[in-house]
Every structure is written in C-alpha cells, then in structure tokens.
Amino acid sequence: MASFQNDEKANGVKETGAFHAEVLDDKEVLNNAYEAETREQEMGMWEAVKSYPWACLWAFIMCFTIVMESFDMFLNGNFVALGAFRRKYGVMVAAGEFSIPTKWQSALFQSGQCGAFVGVFLAGPITNRIGYRWTTILGLVLMILTILVSFFANSLTLLVVGQALEGIPWGFFIANSPAYASEIVPLALRGACTATLQMSWSIGSIIVAAATYSYNQRNDQWAWRVPIALQWIFPVPLLVLVWLSPESPWWLIRRGRKEEALRSIKRLGSKREGNNEETLAMMERTVEIEAQAGGSPKLTDLFKGNDLRRTLITCFMYMSQNFAGNLIANQATFFFEQAGISPDFAFKLNLINSCLQFIANIVSLPLTGWFGRRTIYLWGTAFNATMLFILGVCATVKQTSGTNYAQACLGIIISFVYAGTLGPISYSIISETSSVRLRALSTGVGRAAYYVAEIPMIYLASKLLNPTGWNLAGKCGYVWGSTAVICWVAAYFFLPELKGRSYRELDILFNRKTPARQFKKTIIDVKDND
Template sequence: MWKDINEKSKKATEMEHTMSLWDGLRSYPKAVGWSLVVSTAIIMEGYDTTLLGSFYAYPAFQEKYGEPVASGGYAIPARWQTALGMGTNIGVLIGVFINGFLTERLGYKRMMLYSLAAISACIFVPFFSPNAPALLIGQIMCGVPWGVFSTLAPAYASEVCPVVLRGYLTTYVNLCWVIGQLIAAGVLDGLQTRTDEWSYKIPFALQWMWPLPLFIAICFAPESPWWLVRRGRVNDATRAQKRLSNYSTNIDEVVAMMIHTNEYEKAISEGTSYLDCFKGSNLRRTEICCMVWCIQNLSGSPIASYATYFFLQAGLASSNAFALNVSQYAFGFVGTVLSWFLLTRFGRRTIYLNGLCVCCVLMFLIGFLGLAPASNTSIPWATSGLLLAFVFVYDLTIGPVCYALVSEISSTRLRGKSIGLARNFYNILSICFSASTPYMLNPDALDWKGKVGLFWGSISFLCVIWTYFRLPEPKGRTYEELDIMFENNVPARQFKSYKIEK
C-alpha cells in the first residue's frame, strides 16, 4: 500500500511541475471559486481598520468621542487614538491564537462559519457605543473574528489549489484587504460633509452587508482536503478534492501526494503544537514567516494607516487629504492586481526583496523632504505623492507576496499555527506602532511630519539586509520538496537552483 502511495505521489508531483497556469485554471476552477469566497471575508477587516484613522478628522466623531480643545471644537486625544488602534490589534491577536488552536480541531469551514456569526453580533457594540471606552470594547470584540479571517483565508487558499495557482490565490487575500480599504475610503469621502452622528454610524452599519451572504455561501464550501488527510479522513479528502477539481484531474494521485507529505512531516516532526514551530527545521520556517509578515509593518506602512491624518499634518486641506486617501487605496488596488503579472515571471524572493528596496528609498525621500522649510508650499504635495508611490510599490510587492510566502514556507501540519504566530508578531508590532505613530505625527507631541520617513527608512534598510540573506524562493516547489530543502538546511539563496534527487 505504501509503495502504491509513493508512486502516485511522484506522479502527482510531476503533474504539479508541468502544469501551466491555464491548465491549473481549467483543472481547478471550483478551487479558485471557493478560495475567492473564503478570502472575501478579509474585506471586512480591511474596511474597518481604515475607518477609525479617518474618523479622527470627522467633526461629529470628534464631538462624540473626543474632548474640548483650547482653540475651540473637539479632538480625539492622542491617548484615545492610541487605545482605539491598539484595541483592534489586541482583538486580532486573540483571534489569531484562537484560530491556531481551534481550526485544526474544527476544520476551516466550521471555524469560518462560527467567526462570521460572531462578527455579526460584535458589530452592534461599536455601532451603539455611547463613549470611547465602549467603542474600545467593541473594537476588541470585532478584532477577534477578524484575526480568524486574516490567518484562515491564506491557509485555506494554499491548501485547495495546485502549486501553479498558489501564489495568485494567496495574494488575492491582500487584494481583499485593499478592496475593503478602498470601499471605506470612498464611504468616508462621501460622508465627510455630514455633521450628524450618521456620518460615522453609516460606515459602521455597512459592515453588516458581508456576513450573511458569506455565511450562506460557505455553508456549501468543501473542507480542505489537506486538513481531512491530517485528521485521517482519507475518503472525505477524496470527496472534497473531487469538489475542488474537474474530472480531468487524477484525484487518487493528488490525495496520495497529500498522504505522503503528511507522513513525511510526521516522521521528521511528530507534534502539531505551537512549541513544535520552534523545533528542528520548523524554527527556521517560523523565523521566515514571522519576519516576512513583520516587515509589512517595519517597511513604513503604519504611516499609510494614518494617511488622512498624515496628509493633514503635512499641510494639505481637509478636502484634499480625504481625496488623496481614496487615491492611495486605488493605487493599492492597481498594485495588487499588477503583482499577479509579476508572479507569473518572477519569484517571490525577487519581488519581495526589490519591492522592499524601493520602499526603503521612498521612505528616505519622504524624510529628507520633511527637513525642508515649512514655507515651501510644494513640499506637502511632494511628500503626499511619495507616500502614494510607496503605497503602490508596497501593494505591488511586499503586501501581496507576503501572503504567498507565509502560506508556502510553513509546513502543512503546522500551517495554521505558523501563520498564526507570524500574524501575531505582526499584530504585536501593529500595537506598538498604533501607540507610537499618533505621537510621531501629533503636533502636540513629537510633530515629526515628513521627517518620520527617516525613522522608517532606517528600519527598512535593516529589513533589506535580513531579506537578502534569509528569505528563500519557494516558487514552483511542492510542499514535500520544501520540507526536504528545509530539513537539509539549504541556504536561502540556493533554494531556486537546488536539485532534489527522486
């Protein structure tokens, strides 16, 4: 029996290597469709995380949740900007760890359904919150299911599709994030002239438009066959694989490859706990996953999260600041779509490293412009233009490719926990930067304005050094091949050319 599985696994591996993009789309159209449906839940997270940073400039929101200021009117104090930003990330952090524990027990499908039901209930809290503390509680509660979505979606996408489609479907997660941000920016721009409480309540209420249709759709989704194999449910895995592919695919060979990979990983590392992520070759894989996701923050993207506020502090008028905020997410959308064309031609490492280098240069340019005299009226527009260029390059390279890398680098048996750890290291950094960014930009605190680019450029440069020496190239490799290369401790810069003896 094991000899038969081994032979079928080899045939499936050969099929994966010879499959073209068109062959993958033709053989796995349903896998593509279901992956897109599951990943769409990320739109909700991208949508909401954009709201608060822009609400700080809304008069009605300032009056409801802010405090009077000496110059007249109301403002959200830096401490509450920090707390609300941290609240969302704390909730997401909790959700990511919950996902790591429960998804491997319940399965991707059931975990997604429970999370959609939870977010539908949690939205009531921020919508009806009477004060800032209640709003903070609401953000923490909503963050828990968002944390599940952020780690479950790329893991599911990486497990239901063949190697040739893996990069596209995992990077689609970033596109969903950008779509959510773009929708939020458009809604906020359209409501900025309102002066009543509905200027911020309508954006909160619009979050209810996603969970119900997604819940209904996912009720009919197939479970990940890789998860079913890990649970010993081989017959169910075969049925799930049939639902994900068409009849031209040799289902038995594909499932045999899953069984063979799972048994190989069990042989080199028996456990599936969080502790096992730090043992043997998995330690290196965990380091790479965590750093790849953390660099999303360390490259300077926290400024983009406060773009509207940054534009205002740079010297632009409120109307121009909101218009540019919409533009940045449009740039991000276009960048993510174009990243799929880069993935066709270049490897993940090449795209990620070069994108990070460009982002580093752009941050330094923003920083140097921040040193110019305040009397120069062209500086705010130049600084804002460079930030838009940063967003475009980020969403062309670092943003989407990160999802492909963390999904491919992690082992199949530890995927949920590895992605969870990586996402939570990212979330911890997000909490730190949510606490510090308002103080960097606030005129009553450090008031760095554009000079903040010097800070981020310096950190980005250190990330470039790490990426060059530590980030491997997983493009075109099956999960078993990646297991072998990590077990053999192949240097990162040799992954692309490394030959595996059959």
C-alpha cells in the first residue's frame, strides 16, 4: 500500500498529473531522447525480443488476464448447445428437442458485456489514480468473488446476474491490457505483444471447448457447473504474477515518479550502460510534449480537437470486431449445429476451430513485423467479407450433407482468418492510436464502444441462428458480409498506418492533421516536437 502514499507525496506532484517543463530545454536530456528513439526505430523484432525478454513476459501476463472474459464468452456460447443445460432451462421446440429462448440466450451473452461496459468506464479513472498494476489486482480479486454467483446460480435469472457482475472486472482487464503491453515494450514489439490479447481469447476458447466437449454427454447440473468452476484456475496465479510485475514507466513519469520509472525501465529492458537513462529521457520528452499540448488527462479531452480523431479510430477498431465474422466464432458450436452438424461432432469441430485460432494467433505475431497495421486489417477484412458471402450462398442452395459441411468449413476459415488478422491487429492499432496522456481513458472508452455495438449484435446473432428466432443458419453470412464491407470502406479512408512510429511521431502526425493515407509517407525529424 505504500505506493498509494508515495503517489501523493513523490516530488510534490498532484494527482492531476506531472509537468516537467525543463525537459524540453535540457540539451543532454534531448540528446538522450534522440538516441533512444533512433535506437528503437532501428531495432528489429528479434533483436528487441533478445534485449527485452522480461518486457515481453510481463506484457503477455497482463494480456493473459483477457483469458477470463474469453473463457466466459465462449462458455455461454457452448451452454446454449449443451443438452443438459437446454433440458434444464430451455423450451421444447420438437419432440425431445429443447432450445434456450432467444431472449434468455441473448441475456446470457449480453449481461457480461453490460457489466464490462461499466467496468471499462471505471478502469480509466482508477488506472490514472493507482496505476495499471493495482487496478488489475483489484479486478482479479473482484473476479474471484463474482464467479461464486454464477457457480451457485439455480436459475437463468441468477446466472445472468452473475455474468453481469463478472463483467465489471473484465472491463478492467480489457481496458488496461493493451495499454500496459504497448507501454512497456520497445517499438518493434508493440504490434506483436498487443496481438497476444487475441491469443488469450483463443486459449480461453480452447479450454472451454475441451471442457464442454468432455461434459456435453452428462445429463446433470455438473455439465455446466464444472466449466464455470474452471474459471477459478486463472485469478490466483495471475494475482501473484501481476503483484510481481513492474508498473508502466510511462504511467510513473506522468505521475512525476522519475526514480521509480527508471527502476521499472531497468526491470524491463536492456542491460547496456546508458540505454535505460536514454529511454527515460525519451519518455519524459514525449510526456512533456503531450502535457504542454493538453495538460492533465480528463475524460472530456477524448472528444476535443485532434484527440477526437484518435478516439473515433479507437472506437471504430473496437466496434468493427463485431462485424467481420467474430460473432460466428463466439457461437461456433451453436452455429455448427444450426448448419446441420450433429451435436457431438459440433463440439469436436469447436475444439478443432479453437486450436486453429490459436495457431492463427501465433502466425499473426511475425505478420505484425512484416506488414503494416492498415495492410493487415484491409486484406483480412476483404477476405472474410468474401468468405461470408460464399457462406450465405452455401446456405441458400439446396441443403445436403455436403453443403452442411461446407458451411462448417467456411465458419472455421472465417474464424481462422479473424484470429490471424483482424482480431490481433485491432488491439495493436487501438493501443497505438491514443496519446500516452489519454491512453488509459481512451482504451476504456473504445472498449465501451465495442460493447455498445456488440450488445445489440449479440441479440441479432442469436435471432439469426436460433430455431425460435429467424433460423437463418448460414444465411447470416449475407448480413455479416455486408457489415464487413462497410468496415473495409471506412478503414480504407480513415485508418492510418501506425507501424514503425514512435508515440512522439504519432502525436505530431495527428496534431498536423495528416490524412490517413499519407501517414506512411510522411517524414518526421527526430528533433521535431510539434
């Protein structure tokens, strides 16, 4: 708890922020900053991994907190396909066949997202005050407690309440993880390390797929209670690891805690003499430029001037995750069943699908070093839009076992491409777009936009697939293909290329109102401050 007290006392800094006006007038500090930024610009991905292994580890651990939201999201998607769960809480739609009503199916998905919507708005102000570390620790403690409600729930109503409560710490994790990961690793690793967020989603889906496949033949309450209980395997070890992790040096500098920031940099990075001091100088310079431009961070700043553009890009990237096949991936087992696959084989396919997504996540890591963020997003969206329309065609023609399997295969391909391109690169773009000063607030508001889009889309997805709804099965490909095309057009005109740019350069590019398609070509001198 000493860090809370130090935060208020250190260097006489108020909680509204720290200002170091002397930084931009100190030639030695500026020269160190130039050296550090040039070094990061020239560093390759493999060299960065060798020089900053601990930064990679801590970034992955923080991103791994997302596995809990992933686990629960995919768990709900599998609940509606579990025979025992449907018999307990569903309605009969045919002789011996039960289905969860659309309103409850949607509620199971939406309640956690509603809780997370609250959580992401709480995350920004809390993080600005106590830091990424302590906010994540608070979220993990809340997670341990709220799982109790879901585990002991004996009705759909109570299960929905439990999901809503669990959603609040999810909001903390998803708001903080990409911001923390992007702040502790060098420029060459920002894309890869933030992309591991999608890997955590895949890991969560693999565990859920394995657990529900193992228990889908059970006819009692443990078919769903055991998978819920498995959520407790994550928070305790993560609590220990996050406790041991260093705080973001960027956050410490913003709070005026220079000595602690230097210690954090040393824990994260290179052992070469002088490199850490140069890195500190680079961070101080960027923080001071932003402080002079906007002062201490406030939520309203996200919607003013050049920061409004950055906020809109962040919100767009989060919202677009719902519109290019992701909702099919989230309800894969149920989708396979509606495509005509037998329930037991649908669970097997879901497990295969989850493992393939994990492989796609691994493939995506070097892609972030080879190709630009904008390039990966545009090509991934274009491919998935095409596959979604083909899925719709397969569901429209006369249905046979061949068309059923074709729809299942297309669902797997769409999920694979999403997990290798759109999903991971979205987090990279989100973490890089906002200014350092507003990052904790920006990622929270961006994720809130994701939930604003996802909550009605979950209802729509359930309505599209459910036998008690529109029962369109693979014809939903026409809907999601159309939304994917809209996302592609918007990204083509408004999404800038962020790869290889320092936070200082991005600040300057946005402040100069550089058009999105000109970001890649524009040259910024290492000595430019505005």
